[in-house]
């Protein structure tokens with residue numbers, strides 16, 4: 001039975017010192033009861049009270065760390081079902097499969113390819129997080145050797161997948177000793193064997209199966225002190241995986257059902273890579289903490305990483321760039337000047353098109369509190385007066401000799417007022433960013 005805020009409050013120091021970042025002990029107790037804070041955040045709580053409150057006050061979904069403390073990937077401890085209620089906290093970790101049956105040169109080649117899989121979008125570089133080392137050789141020796149090579153070449157956290165507990169233990173205590181890989185023991189296995197494996201390897205486990213069996217196993221492991229557990233529907237079909245993801249999240253957060261309060265690992269693999277990529281995108285959006293995938297094609301990885309980038313932003317804070325004058329390429333005083341808002345997506349769309357056009361240009365990002373062109377215009381944040389003020393404060397007045405600014409085609413209606421407010425010449429550019437390249441090459445003309 002989960003503790004109420006009042007149960008927790010009774011055990012707190014009641015000093016209202018605010019060291020936990022909350023104004024009162026009562027408010028802190030309510031946050032703990034709601035799974036939005038942990039007892040560790042109160043430095044004044046004594047050990048006895050901490051023990052008494054114990055598991056009952058733990059967050060509804062456990063935080064699991066994979067990898068060494070200095071470089072660990074954290075998954076779980078999510079607090080809401082819907083992103084707009086607060087935000088999702090720990091982005092889905094993407095683990096790319098590598099087979100231990102590959103020879104050493106092929107393994108090194110795969111590691112080099114892994115390093116190349118980085119993509120920049122909206123000013124942020126996204127990449128893959130982990131390797132899922134698959135014991136396809138069936139040999140303990142091959143698994144140990146492959147782990148050694150990957151650890152040396154990449155050093156990223158790993159998921160080890162095998163049907164043999166001894167093989168997992170050998171890798172986790174051998175080449176990956178102290179690196180806390182996630183141990184995914186496939187196939188029939190007893191609680192005793194899993195407990196033994198977790199204790200020997202001092203690493204987190206993945207428990208896979210249907211929801212009932214997973215809940216029973218997690219509860220039994222918890223009784224034996226093995227709590228760092230990730231749960232999974234294994235290689236189930238898409239619909240079953242989605243059901244597993246949603247049912248377990250609901251059970252943990254709404255019913256406070258501790259046995260299912262664990263981060264979920266989903267598998268998006270198969271011959272049809274396009275279908276696997278679509279699955280992975282759906283799993284990212286619907287609560288997967290880790291995804292194992294065999295997709296190496298960059299064109300299919302980008303949508304998965306983009307889904308993650310979008311879902312794990314704070315919905316209450318528009319993603320924005322600094323409002324200022326940007327120089328793209330080797331600009332001169334006669335280079336074109338385009339104006340847009342400081343909403344990241346707007347700014348980077350314009351920047352990407354200017355870069356692709358190879359016409360050096362300046363971009364003035366006006367502070368619209370991270371809203372897009374039309375939204376900002378409708379809210380009077382991207383208006384003749386705000387643009388005129390930005391032209392002045394950004395230094396554009398001194399740097400742009402021709403005193404001509406190109407505005408987005410969607411706000412052509414503000415052109416004449418902007419001329420009056422700023423004393424600049426105003427040209428109406430294309431409505432969509434995709435038209436910027438042809439515009440700069442064929443139409444930009446201030447003569």
Ligand code: SF4
Pocket residue numbers: 012013014015016017018019020021022023024025028041042043044045
């Ligand atoms: Fe109360 Fe502890 Fe928070 Fe201080 S840090 S206000 S004692 S809960």
